[in-house]
Amino acid sequence: xxxxxxxxxxxxxxxxxxxxxxxxxxxxxxxxxxxxxxxxxxxxxxxxxxxxxxxxxxxxxxxxxxxxxxxxxxxxxxxxxxxxxxxxxxxxxxxxxxxxxxxxxxxxxxxxxxxxxxxxxxxxxxxxxxxxxxxxxxxxxxxxxxxxxxxxxxxxxxxxxxxxxxxxxxxxxxxxxxxxxxxxxxxxxxxxxxxxxxxxxxxxxxxxxxxxxxxxxxxxxxxxxxxxxxxxxxxxxxxxxxxxxxxxxxxxxxxxxxxxxxxxxxxxxxxxxxxxxxxxxxxxxxxxxxxxxxxxxxxxxxxxxxx
Numbered sequence: 001x002x003x004x005x006x007x008x009x010x011x012x013x014x015x016x017x018x019x020x021x022x023x024x025x026x027x028x029x030x031x032x033x034x035x036x037x038x039x040x041x042x043x044x045x046x047x048x049x050x051x052x053x054x055x056x057x058x059x060x061x062x063x064x065x066x067x068x069x070x071x072x073x074x075x076x077x078x079x080x081x082x083x084x085x086x087x088x089x090x091x092x093x094x095x096x097x098x099x100x101x102x103x104x105x106x107x108x109x110x111x112x113x114x115x116x117x118x119x120x121x122x123x124x125x126x127x128x129x130x131x132x133x134x135x136x137x138x139x140x141x142x143x144x145x146x147x148x149x150x151x152x153x154x155x156x157x158x159x160x161x162x163x164x165x166x167x168x169x170x171x172x173x174x175x176x177x178x179x180x181x182x183x184x185x186x187x188x189x190x191x192x193x194x195x196x197x198x199x200x201x202x203x204x205x206x207x208x209x210x211x212x213x214x215x216x217x218x219x220x221x222x223x224x225x226x227x228x229x230x231x232x233x234x235x236x237x238x239x240x241x242x243x244x245x246x247x248x249x250x251x252x253x254x255x256x257x258x259x260x261x262x263x264x265x266x267x268x269x270x271x272x273x274x275x276x277x278x279x280x281x282x283x284x285x286x287x288x289x290x291x292x293x294x295x296x297x298x299x300x301x302x303x304x305x306x307x
Contacts, residue, residue: 001111003303004041005034006101008093011118013086017074021250021287022119022132030116030283033293039304041110045096045117046103048144055096055143056136056170058127062259065091065134076131081119091134092121098141101280106149111307112279113238114300120284122164122239124187131189132135138239138282139170142177145235152176153274155233157224157267158183160241160284161251163192167239168203175200178231181279184251210252214259217244221263225270232274237256238267242286242295249285257294264302277306 012024034040053062068075069088076082082174083091094117101113121138123131138156145151155178156171163183168191171177183192185207192205204227206220229237242260244253268279281299287294 001108002039002041002307003042004101004110005031006045006097006104006113006115006238007031007117008090008184009087009096010089010093011089014090014119015074015084015086016044016082019167025289026056026286026292027116027118027283029289029293030296031097033297034218034300040300041278043100043104045065045093046100048096048099052140052144052147053135055147056139061127065129067288077134081129081132081134083134083267090115092118094119094121094136094137096139098137098280098282099144102144103143105280106279110130110301111277114296114303116283116296118283121158121282122158122166122284123162124166125169131164136166136170138237139167140282141237141282142171144274146176151234152271153178153232153234153235155180155228155231155271156237156239158239158241158284159244159263160239161243161248162241162285164239165189165191168196168198171198171202173199175202178202178204178227180204180224182208182217182224184208184210184212184253211254212252213254214256217253217255217263221266225266228267228271231289233271234274234278236271236279237274238279239284240281240299241284242245242292245286245295247288247291248286250285257291260295261298261302264299265305268306272276272306280305
Protein backbone atom coordinates (compact mmCIF):
# COMPACT_ATOMS: atom_id res chain seq x y z
CA UNK A 1 0.00 0.00 0.00
CA UNK A 2 1.04 3.57 -0.50
CA UNK A 3 0.23 7.11 0.53
CA UNK A 4 -2.86 8.85 -0.82
CA UNK A 5 -3.35 12.53 -1.57
CA UNK A 6 -7.03 13.37 -1.15
CA UNK A 7 -8.09 16.83 -2.26
CA UNK A 8 -10.94 18.59 -4.03
CA UNK A 9 -11.24 20.68 -7.16
CA UNK A 10 -13.46 23.10 -5.27
CA UNK A 11 -10.81 24.23 -2.76
CA UNK A 12 -9.69 26.95 -5.16
CA UNK A 13 -13.23 28.38 -5.40
CA UNK A 14 -13.19 29.44 -1.75
CA UNK A 15 -12.19 33.07 -2.29
CA UNK A 16 -10.99 35.33 0.50
CA UNK A 17 -10.09 38.58 -1.28
CA UNK A 18 -6.92 40.25 -2.49
CA UNK A 19 -4.09 40.19 0.03
CA UNK A 20 -5.62 37.55 2.28
CA UNK A 21 -2.95 35.02 3.33
CA UNK A 22 -5.34 32.05 3.20
CA UNK A 23 -5.72 31.96 -0.58
CA UNK A 24 -6.37 29.40 -3.33
CA UNK A 25 -2.73 29.39 -4.41
CA UNK A 26 -1.83 27.51 -1.22
CA UNK A 27 -3.42 24.25 -2.35
CA UNK A 28 -2.31 24.83 -5.93
CA UNK A 29 1.33 25.17 -4.83
CA UNK A 30 1.17 21.91 -2.87
CA UNK A 31 -0.62 19.83 -5.49
CA UNK A 32 1.58 21.05 -8.35
CA UNK A 33 4.63 20.00 -6.34
CA UNK A 34 3.21 16.60 -5.43
CA UNK A 35 1.96 15.84 -8.95
CA UNK A 36 5.58 15.69 -10.10
CA UNK A 37 5.92 12.46 -8.08
CA UNK A 38 4.94 8.99 -9.26
CA UNK A 39 4.64 7.27 -5.88
CA UNK A 40 1.27 8.61 -4.71
CA UNK A 41 -2.38 7.59 -5.01
CA UNK A 42 -4.72 10.48 -5.81
CA UNK A 43 -8.34 10.71 -4.71
CA UNK A 44 -11.25 13.12 -4.37
CA UNK A 45 -13.76 14.08 -1.70
CA UNK A 46 -16.50 11.66 -0.70
CA UNK A 47 -20.16 12.60 -0.31
CA UNK A 48 -21.32 12.12 3.25
CA UNK A 49 -24.29 12.56 5.56
CA UNK A 50 -24.16 16.12 6.90
CA UNK A 51 -25.42 14.89 10.27
CA UNK A 52 -21.80 14.08 11.19
CA UNK A 53 -21.15 17.84 11.32
CA UNK A 54 -23.42 18.02 14.37
CA UNK A 55 -21.05 15.83 16.36
CA UNK A 56 -18.40 18.57 16.27
CA UNK A 57 -20.51 21.70 15.85
CA UNK A 58 -23.71 23.11 17.32
CA UNK A 59 -26.70 22.63 15.04
CA UNK A 60 -27.54 26.34 15.14
CA UNK A 61 -24.02 27.20 14.07
CA UNK A 62 -24.14 24.75 11.15
CA UNK A 63 -27.48 26.18 10.02
CA UNK A 64 -26.08 29.71 10.24
CA UNK A 65 -23.04 28.79 8.13
CA UNK A 66 -25.11 27.01 5.49
CA UNK A 67 -27.36 30.08 5.17
CA UNK A 68 -24.47 32.55 5.06
CA UNK A 69 -22.90 32.01 1.64
CA UNK A 70 -23.32 35.15 -0.48
CA UNK A 71 -24.70 35.10 -4.02
CA UNK A 72 -21.82 37.36 -5.04
CA UNK A 73 -18.86 39.10 -3.47
CA UNK A 74 -17.41 38.30 -0.07
CA UNK A 75 -18.87 38.01 3.42
CA UNK A 76 -17.03 38.01 6.76
CA UNK A 77 -17.94 35.47 9.44
CA UNK A 78 -15.45 37.15 11.76
CA UNK A 79 -12.69 39.72 11.41
CA UNK A 80 -10.50 37.54 9.18
CA UNK A 81 -12.69 34.58 8.18
CA UNK A 82 -14.18 35.19 4.74
CA UNK A 83 -16.62 33.27 2.56
CA UNK A 84 -17.60 33.65 -1.08
CA UNK A 85 -20.18 31.99 -3.38
CA UNK A 86 -17.75 29.14 -4.05
CA UNK A 87 -17.07 28.54 -0.38
CA UNK A 88 -20.10 26.32 0.25
CA UNK A 89 -18.90 23.50 -1.98
CA UNK A 90 -15.28 23.97 -0.90
CA UNK A 91 -16.17 23.70 2.80
CA UNK A 92 -18.25 20.55 2.36
CA UNK A 93 -15.66 18.97 0.07
CA UNK A 94 -12.92 19.72 2.60
CA UNK A 95 -14.76 17.59 5.14
CA UNK A 96 -15.55 15.02 2.44
CA UNK A 97 -11.85 14.75 1.62
CA UNK A 98 -11.02 13.89 5.22
CA UNK A 99 -13.80 11.30 5.29
CA UNK A 100 -12.59 9.80 2.01
CA UNK A 101 -9.07 9.52 3.48
CA UNK A 102 -10.43 7.71 6.53
CA UNK A 103 -12.56 5.38 4.41
CA UNK A 104 -9.64 4.55 2.12
CA UNK A 105 -7.47 3.55 5.06
CA UNK A 106 -10.22 1.50 6.66
CA UNK A 107 -10.87 -0.25 3.33
CA UNK A 108 -7.10 -0.88 2.98
CA UNK A 109 -6.88 1.01 -0.31
CA UNK A 110 -3.83 2.86 1.01
CA UNK A 111 -1.82 3.00 4.21
CA UNK A 112 -1.99 6.68 5.11
CA UNK A 113 -3.08 9.98 3.56
CA UNK A 114 -2.32 13.67 3.28
CA UNK A 115 -5.31 15.92 2.68
CA UNK A 116 -4.36 19.33 1.24
CA UNK A 117 -7.67 21.18 1.40
CA UNK A 118 -8.98 24.57 2.37
CA UNK A 119 -10.42 26.32 4.22
CA UNK A 120 -8.44 25.04 7.20
CA UNK A 121 -10.27 23.99 10.35
CA UNK A 122 -8.39 23.89 13.64
CA UNK A 123 -9.52 27.33 14.90
CA UNK A 124 -13.21 26.60 14.28
CA UNK A 125 -14.93 25.96 17.61
CA UNK A 126 -18.21 24.21 18.24
CA UNK A 127 -20.25 27.35 17.69
CA UNK A 128 -18.08 29.88 15.86
CA UNK A 129 -15.77 30.51 12.94
CA UNK A 130 -12.29 31.78 13.78
CA UNK A 131 -8.89 32.36 12.20
CA UNK A 132 -9.76 31.51 8.55
CA UNK A 133 -11.59 28.33 9.74
CA UNK A 134 -15.30 27.57 9.30
CA UNK A 135 -15.82 23.83 9.88
CA UNK A 136 -13.30 21.87 11.92
CA UNK A 137 -12.15 19.26 9.41
CA UNK A 138 -10.03 17.15 11.79
CA UNK A 139 -12.58 17.27 14.59
CA UNK A 140 -15.32 16.06 12.26
CA UNK A 141 -12.95 13.32 11.08
CA UNK A 142 -12.34 12.23 14.67
CA UNK A 143 -16.06 12.00 15.33
CA UNK A 144 -16.49 10.01 12.11
CA UNK A 145 -13.91 7.52 13.36
CA UNK A 146 -15.76 7.25 16.67
CA UNK A 147 -19.26 7.02 15.20
CA UNK A 148 -18.66 4.71 12.23
CA UNK A 149 -15.62 2.68 13.23
CA UNK A 150 -15.94 2.66 17.03
CA UNK A 151 -12.45 3.94 17.79
CA UNK A 152 -11.81 4.58 21.48
CA UNK A 153 -8.41 6.34 21.39
CA UNK A 154 -7.81 8.97 18.72
CA UNK A 155 -4.91 11.40 18.88
CA UNK A 156 -4.83 14.76 17.10
CA UNK A 157 -1.33 16.17 16.87
CA UNK A 158 -1.25 19.84 15.89
CA UNK A 159 2.21 21.29 15.10
CA UNK A 160 0.78 24.44 13.47
CA UNK A 161 2.42 27.55 14.93
CA UNK A 162 -1.02 28.72 16.11
CA UNK A 163 -2.71 26.69 18.83
CA UNK A 164 -5.86 24.92 17.69
CA UNK A 165 -8.44 26.51 19.95
CA UNK A 166 -11.15 24.76 17.95
CA UNK A 167 -9.80 21.30 18.71
CA UNK A 168 -9.37 22.23 22.35
CA UNK A 169 -12.90 23.60 22.58
CA UNK A 170 -14.57 20.66 20.85
CA UNK A 171 -12.70 17.89 22.69
CA UNK A 172 -12.31 19.48 26.13
CA UNK A 173 -14.69 16.93 27.65
CA UNK A 174 -14.01 13.93 25.37
CA UNK A 175 -11.94 11.16 26.94
CA UNK A 176 -11.63 9.33 23.60
CA UNK A 177 -9.59 12.09 21.96
CA UNK A 178 -6.16 13.34 22.98
CA UNK A 179 -5.26 16.74 21.55
CA UNK A 180 -1.57 17.70 21.50
CA UNK A 181 -0.30 21.10 20.38
CA UNK A 182 3.10 22.76 20.06
CA UNK A 183 2.71 26.43 19.25
CA UNK A 184 4.10 29.94 19.58
CA UNK A 185 2.90 31.65 22.74
CA UNK A 186 1.81 34.30 23.49
CA UNK A 187 0.30 34.49 20.03
CA UNK A 188 -3.00 34.15 18.17
CA UNK A 189 -5.51 32.83 19.19
CA UNK A 190 -4.44 33.38 22.81
CA UNK A 191 -5.20 29.87 24.05
CA UNK A 192 -2.72 27.08 24.69
CA UNK A 193 -1.27 27.46 28.17
CA UNK A 194 0.16 24.30 29.73
CA UNK A 195 -2.47 24.61 32.45
CA UNK A 196 -5.26 24.03 29.89
CA UNK A 197 -5.59 20.26 30.19
CA UNK A 198 -9.22 19.31 29.47
CA UNK A 199 -11.66 17.53 31.78
CA UNK A 200 -9.97 14.16 31.25
CA UNK A 201 -6.36 15.37 31.07
CA UNK A 202 -6.77 14.95 27.31
CA UNK A 203 -5.41 18.34 26.23
CA UNK A 204 -1.62 18.63 26.05
CA UNK A 205 -0.26 22.09 25.25
CA UNK A 206 3.41 23.01 24.86
CA UNK A 207 3.72 26.78 24.37
CA UNK A 208 7.02 27.88 22.84
CA UNK A 209 8.59 31.33 22.40
CA UNK A 210 9.06 33.23 19.16
CA UNK A 211 12.37 32.33 17.57
CA UNK A 212 12.18 28.62 18.42
CA UNK A 213 14.62 26.66 16.24
CA UNK A 214 14.67 22.99 15.27
CA UNK A 215 16.81 21.82 18.19
CA UNK A 216 14.52 23.58 20.65
CA UNK A 217 11.45 22.29 18.85
CA UNK A 218 12.69 18.70 19.04
CA UNK A 219 12.98 18.98 22.83
CA UNK A 220 9.29 19.91 22.94
CA UNK A 221 8.47 17.22 20.39
CA UNK A 222 10.04 14.59 22.64
CA UNK A 223 7.41 15.50 25.22
CA UNK A 224 4.69 15.13 22.58
CA UNK A 225 5.97 11.68 21.66
CA UNK A 226 6.07 10.54 25.29
CA UNK A 227 2.46 11.64 25.79
CA UNK A 228 1.41 9.91 22.56
CA UNK A 229 3.05 6.67 23.63
CA UNK A 230 1.35 6.85 27.02
CA UNK A 231 -2.01 7.34 25.32
CA UNK A 232 -1.55 4.49 22.81
CA UNK A 233 -3.69 5.97 20.01
CA UNK A 234 -5.50 3.61 17.65
CA UNK A 235 -5.66 6.27 14.92
CA UNK A 236 -3.59 9.43 14.43
CA UNK A 237 -4.92 12.62 12.88
CA UNK A 238 -2.34 15.31 12.12
CA UNK A 239 -3.59 18.89 12.03
CA UNK A 240 -0.69 19.79 9.78
CA UNK A 241 0.42 23.40 9.72
CA UNK A 242 3.61 24.42 7.94
CA UNK A 243 3.79 27.97 9.29
CA UNK A 244 6.64 27.03 11.63
CA UNK A 245 8.90 27.60 8.61
CA UNK A 246 11.34 30.50 8.95
CA UNK A 247 10.06 32.02 5.69
CA UNK A 248 6.44 32.14 6.81
CA UNK A 249 5.11 35.61 7.48
CA UNK A 250 2.48 34.57 10.04
CA UNK A 251 4.84 33.12 12.63
CA UNK A 252 8.29 33.48 14.14
CA UNK A 253 9.70 29.95 14.39
CA UNK A 254 12.91 28.99 12.58
CA UNK A 255 12.25 25.56 11.07
CA UNK A 256 13.40 24.62 7.55
CA UNK A 257 11.54 22.57 4.94
CA UNK A 258 13.55 19.41 5.65
CA UNK A 259 12.62 19.60 9.32
CA UNK A 260 9.04 18.62 8.53
CA UNK A 261 10.32 15.26 7.30
CA UNK A 262 12.09 14.65 10.60
CA UNK A 263 9.24 15.59 12.92
CA UNK A 264 6.76 13.57 10.83
CA UNK A 265 9.04 10.52 10.79
CA UNK A 266 9.58 10.71 14.54
CA UNK A 267 5.84 10.90 15.17
CA UNK A 268 5.00 7.98 12.89
CA UNK A 269 7.70 5.80 14.43
CA UNK A 270 6.54 6.59 17.96
CA UNK A 271 2.90 5.67 17.26
CA UNK A 272 3.18 2.77 14.78
CA UNK A 273 2.82 0.09 17.45
CA UNK A 274 -0.63 1.43 18.34
CA UNK A 275 -1.99 2.93 15.10
CA UNK A 276 -0.62 0.21 12.78
CA UNK A 277 0.24 3.13 10.51
CA UNK A 278 -3.30 4.53 10.29
CA UNK A 279 -2.63 8.24 9.83
CA UNK A 280 -4.55 11.05 8.13
CA UNK A 281 -2.79 14.41 7.88
CA UNK A 282 -4.93 17.46 7.10
CA UNK A 283 -3.61 20.83 5.91
CA UNK A 284 -3.95 23.76 8.30
CA UNK A 285 -1.58 26.76 8.04
CA UNK A 286 1.43 27.64 5.90
CA UNK A 287 1.40 30.84 3.87
CA UNK A 288 4.72 31.30 2.04
CA UNK A 289 3.98 29.37 -1.16
CA UNK A 290 7.48 28.07 -1.86
CA UNK A 291 8.11 27.06 1.75
CA UNK A 292 4.64 25.51 1.94
CA UNK A 293 5.14 23.34 -1.16
CA UNK A 294 8.63 22.23 -0.11
CA UNK A 295 7.59 21.49 3.48
CA UNK A 296 4.49 19.57 2.41
CA UNK A 297 6.61 17.48 0.06
CA UNK A 298 9.01 16.66 2.92
CA UNK A 299 6.03 15.73 5.10
CA UNK A 300 4.77 13.41 2.36
CA UNK A 301 8.25 11.90 2.01
CA UNK A 302 7.96 10.67 5.58
CA UNK A 303 4.44 9.32 5.02
CA UNK A 304 5.56 7.42 1.89
CA UNK A 305 8.68 6.05 3.56
CA UNK A 306 6.55 4.73 6.39
CA UNK A 307 4.53 2.40 4.16
